[in-house]
Amino acid sequence: MTVQSPLWPARLHHIKITSDQPAILLDFYQRVMEPKISEVTDGLWHLEGAERNFLIGRGPRNGLGFSAFAVDEVDRVHALKTYVADQGIETLPSPTPLFGKEAFAVKDPDGNTLVFGTPEAQSTGTDRLPGRLQHSVVGTPQLDALIDFRLKLGFVISDEVKDEDGALTAVFLRADPEHHSQAMFNTREPKFDHYSMETTSWNDIRDWADHLGDMRMELSWGPGRHGPGNNLFFMIPDADGNMVELSAEIELMDKDMPARLWPHEPHTLNLWGVAWMRK
Numbered sequence: 475m476t477v478q479s480p481l482w483p484a485r486l487h488h489i490k491i492t493s494d495q496p497a498i499l500l501d502f503y504q505r506v507m508e509p510k511i512s513e514v515t516d517g518l519w520h521l522e523g524a525e526r527n528f529l530i531g532r533g534p535r536n537g538l539g540f541s542a543f544a545v546d547e548v549d550r551v552h553a554l555k556t557y558v559a560d561q562g563i564e565t566l567p568s569p570t571p572l573f574g575k576e577a578f579a580v581k582d583p584d585g586n587t588l589v590f591g592t593p594e595a596q597s598t599g600t601d602r603l604p605g606r607l608q609h610s611v612v613g614t615p616q617l618d619a620l621i622d623f624r625l626k627l628g629f630v631i632s633d634e635v636k637d638e639d640g641a642l643t644a645v646f647l648r649a650d651p652e653h654h655s656q657a658m659f660n661t662r663e664p665k666f667d668h669y670s671m672e673t674t675s676w677n678d679i680r681d682w683a684d685h686l687g688d689m690r691m692e693l694s695w696g697p698g699r700h701g702p703g704n705n706l707f708f709m710i711p712d713a714d715g716n717m718v719e720l721s722a723e724i725e726l727m728d729k730d731m732p733a734r735l736w737p738h739e740p741h742t743l744n745l746w747g748v749a750w751m752r753k
Contacts, residue, residue, distance in 0.1 A: 477560075479628025480553040481545070482729060483650035487593060488527035488572055489610050489669055490539030493714050496532050502713035503528065505689065510599040514571050522599035525606035526671055527572060535714050538666035540579065540587035541610040541656070542570050543649065548592055551576045554628075555590075561626045580627070583619040584664040586612055588627070603685060604678055605671030605720060609654050613661030613752060620658050621645050629656060632727055633702035637738040644738075644752075646702050653703040653725040659752040667752070668709065668717035675722055676706055682720045686710060698744040701736055709750075 493499045500519060503509060509521040509528070517532035531539055545551045555565055555578045568577035570589050577591025614620050621631070624647055632653050635644035646654035652672070659667055673679060679697060686693065694717070696708030705724040709717050736742040740749035 477557065479557055480550050481590075481628030481649055482630075484543040484545050484590065484655075485650055485652075486541060486607055486609060486655045487544035488529060488542045488570070488607060490529040490531055490542075490570070491666075491714075491716060492531050492533030492535070492537030492539050494533070494535045495714070496530055498713050499530055503530070506686070506691070506712075507605075508600075508602055518571075520572070522597055523605075524597055524599050524601040525604070526601065527597065527599075527607065529570065529572070536666055536716055538586065538610065538612065538669075540569055540589050542573060542577075542589040542591070543655070544573075544593055545590055546592065548574065548576050551578070551591055558627060563623075563626060582623045583616055584612070584614050586620075586664075603682055604674050605682070606673075608652065608670050608672035608721065608724070609657060610669045611657040611659070611667040613659045613663070613665040613667045615660070615662055615664065617642055617645065617658055617660045621647075624656060630729060631733040632731075633734050633736055635702070635736045635738050635742055644702075648727060651726045651728065653705070653727055661752055666716060668719055670707070670719035670721045672705075672724055673720060673722045679706055679708065679720055679722050683708060695748070695750050696744070698746040698748075701742040701745055702734075 509523045512520050514520050519530045521528040566579040568579050573591030579587050579589045581587050629647040629649050632648050633646045643660045646657045648654050693708045703724050706722045709719045743749035
């Protein structure tokens, strides 16, 4: 009898971004997102909104310290930890102060850290503009290895992108009905690609763009519509150059819905026109 991973459903709760200029990065997020900011420890800050949480830590610029996924029951976190260990994956102590003591972490073959646990407390922040932290994305030169790692954890492939020779160039994976909470692109070096916040509607995309326009911040890509995920979006860089996506109406998929295949071309990444092609 095959034992199923207890991961599903899990949702991205927070990420840690590292920076060699944290004061400048904190100022950017304060102005753009207006979070409640508190210093957790020396060199680590918590940016708290109603539906989005970030940690910013002193470290290398453009670093994704970890992606932390909320699992709604402590017993399921324990079951997931046991399941992951049975897959031959080393479990590590949790690096986040925002999850309970039952939380644990794993590292993929590129060294990207994923954390699983239950939030320590309900958020007390507010969001003037809606945007729930929804997915994080990395680039990797060993795409197959990172996919296999996440499949062992219990993620499910939603869409794959392949070039004319049949080589895989991108993959999108989910851990709940939303199209993807993890994605990876084929790149020459491991890197933090972007993160996304899911809004409630197309009108929210408009309101965010107006807000950024009032601040004289230019959109770097979009508005557009992705093929994989079918979501409306635009992107901007933060003060360190990390790409931030605002999204709406991301596709929902049943757990057993089979993966689909897309061609590696600009139209796949933006059904409306210009695309950010990683390779």
